[in-house]
Amino acid sequence: MSIKEDAHEIVDQLPEDANWDDLVKALYRNKKITLGMTDLEVIQKDLTESDINGIMGRLESASTQPDDMRNTKSYQPGDSATLGMVAGVVAIVFSFVFPPIAWVAAPVAIIAGFMGLRNKEDKAWVPILLALIAIIPMILIVLGLHEG
DSSP states (O other): HHHHHHHHHHHSSSOOOOOOOOOOHHHHHTTTOOOOOOHHHHHOSSOHHHHHHHHHHHHHHTTOOOOOTTTTTOOOOOSHHHHHHHHHHHHHHHHHHHHHHHHHHHHHHHHEEEEEEHTTTTTHHHHHHHHHHHHHHHHHHHHHHHHH
């Protein structure tokens, strides 16, 4: 049987007042699509209405998550914001352990963050915040040394 014949058979079995959700559920029920299904659901012989609603719910919730750096639709590896975030984390980690590395990483994070803001990149403010978090202890240490 060809894909067209399979599709016609599935559509012909739908009630006259069927909507798109009914069609998608029928495709899941007949295992014509497996997107969002667990391995167990894929090998399961028959899917119940509850199983199909669970799959649809998972797909719906996955597509409504806010865009962030993990979202491959908006995440561009190598953009200024990413470089800045890496530099900011390095600056924070090394600000107490080995400050000279933080002295380099914090300005890189600030510059990359401002470049990201200029380029209207998502989350470009994060590297600036990370750099400030790393710089504050350094400033406090320097001020403490001058007072004593």
